[in-house]
Amino acid sequence: MRDTLPDEGRSGRAAREPMFNMPMVVVALIGLCVIIHLARTFLLAPSADLMVVLQFGFMPLRFTSDYPLDAYALVSSVTYAFLHGGAAHLVVNMIWLAAFGSPLANRLGAVRFLALWLVASVAAALLHFALHPYDPAPLVGASGAISGMMGAAARFAFRSARLSGQPYFIGPVLPLGEVFRSRITVTFLVVWFVINLVVGLGFGATPDAPRIAWEAHIGGFLAGFFLIRFFDRPVARNPY
Numbered sequence: 575m576r577d578t579l580p581d582e583g584r585s586g587r588a589a590r591e592p593m594f595n596m597p598m599v600v601v602a603l604i605g606l607c608v609i610i611h612l613a614r615t616f617l618l619a620p621s622a623d624l625m626v627v628l629q630f631g632f633m634p635l636r637f638t639s640d641y642p643l644d645a646y647a648l649v650s651s652v653t654y655a656f657l658h659g660g661a662a663h664l665v666v667n668m669i670w671l672a673a674f675g676s677p678l679a680n681r682l683g684a685v686r687f688l689a690l691w692l693v694a695s696v697a698a699a700l701l702h703f704a705l706h707p708y709d710p711a712p713l714v715g716a717s718g719a720i721s722g723m724m725g726a727a728a729r730f731a732f733r734s735a736r737l738s739g740q741p742y743f744i745g746p747v748l749p750l751g752e753v754f755r756s757r758i759t760v761t762f763l764v765v766w767f768v769i770n771l772v773v774g775l776g777f778g779a780t781p782d783a784p785r786i787a788w789e790a791h792i793g794g795f796l797a798g799f800f801l802i803r804f805f806d807r808p809v810a811r812n813p814y
Contacts, residue, residue, distance in 0.1 A: 599684040600675045603691070604668050607716060610656050611664050631657055631712025634703045651699040652692060657714040667716045674723040677734050680742035686805045693801060694722020694794040701793025713787050718794035725798030726805075728763060731756040747803045766795070 614623045629646040632654040636647045646653075658664040679687040698718020702709075730743035731753060753759050774788020 596672060596676045597679040597684070597687075599679050599687055600672060603675070603716075604671060607656055607658065607664060607668060611658050611661070614657075615661075627657060627712050627714060630654060631714045632699045632702070633710065633712045634707050635710045637703065638707045651696045654699065654712065654714050655691075655695045655716045655719045658716070659714055663715060667720055670720050671716065671723070674720065674727050677742045678723050678726055681730075682805055682807060686807065690722060690726065690798065690802070690805045691719045693805075694725075694797045695719040697722070697797035698787075698790035698794035701796075702787055702790040705789045711785070713790060715787070715790075717787070718790040721791045721794035722798030724766065725795040725800075726802035728759050728799055729753060729802045731759045732762070747806050767792070 614626060618626065630650055630653040632650045633647075635641065636643065636650070641647075658667065675687070678690075682690065695716075695718055698721065699713060702713055702718075727743060729747045730745060731748055733744050734742065748756075770786075770788040770791050774786045774791070
């Protein structure tokens with residue numbers, strides 16, 4: 575089997591495919607996040623749930639203090655993405671994962687998509703760590719990885735072939751110059767960064783509002799935006 579995508583100009587059978595097609599890798603990620611959250615909510619006592627968050631959440635202070643580094647600390651830059659702070663946090667993230675992850679996973683394939691998810695998760699944790707190296711609060715949530723999906727989507731200028739029945743981003747990864755000449759993409763980038771800064775810095779938030787790790791969002795986004803070329807697969811040209 576060739577590891578390529580059909581040319582976006584093809585029609586016929588592809589045109590009769592569903593307009594929305596959530597790939598199994600996205601369904602699996604959503605399912606895993608939901609199952610973990612339900613298990614924490616209904617099967618664990620509060621003390622046990624707190625221990626899960628402390629062990630598998632990403633805590634910068636682990637790496638800058640005398641806290642002994644163990645296997646949990648080493649994998650926490652990935653496992654934190656499967657924990658969420660509440661039902662609303664989970665639902666919002668899963669909606670964005672379905673929206674941006676589906677066309678990207680259909681474009682990349684499961685293995686490449688998971689690799690990008692992994693890299694974006696780690697990049698999000700690293701930027702959070704760089705700006706808050708002594709933070710004792712665990713970082714949780716898939717937002718960093720999903721922001722990586724958004725960054726990758728921006729490099730395609732959000733072009734999809736759904737009108738022809740092909741539910742994935744089309745065309746090559748755009749050079750940065752072309753990305754910034756796309757009005758839709760530039761508008762998205764400006765709005766996305768402004769929203770993250772406004773929400774993350776707490777403008778208009780109540781004192782007891784949960785803290786938003788906007789730095790992690792930006793770290794994941796930049797990873798997807800600048801590294802998508804290394805995860806993309808070629809588009810096969812239709813010879814007919």
